Amino acid sequence: MENDPPNPPQSPPTYATRSSVGADAWDPSAGSLAPPPATGFKTASLILMCLGGAVFLLGLLPCLGWLNWFGVPLNAAAALVGILGLASGPKGLDGSRAYQGYYVAALIVGMVGFIGGAIRCTLGAGLF
Secondary structure, eight states, rough: TTTSSSOOOOOOOOOHHHHHHHHEETTTTTTTOOOOOOOHHHHHHHHHHHHHHHHHHHHHTTTHHHHHHHHHHHHHHHHHHHHHHHHOOOOOOOSTTHHHHHHHHHHHHHHHHHHHHHHHHHHHHTTT
């Protein structure tokens, strides 16, 4: 009893790697501590969603409607990145996409900004 260590050594945590779970699979329940690495689609969707949403909201203010000429293509790009992220993002073993919430949010914000900005450009007769 005197020679027993107070805390027995534990095995180190396991991390999921591409070689251990496959090229396009990630299983959050398989004991992995880390999600798949952030893809470019996740980063692009966050940046485009924030910029597109801010430009759209600013473009709704009087005398700033010209911002919608930049916001409409920016929001179209955000929606496109959201669609591409949903279609080709890393997939879990249960079929769900990692970071699916980011892509759905980018798609929704992008479509609202695209449609709202286009309406605002039309109401301003293309000038405001």
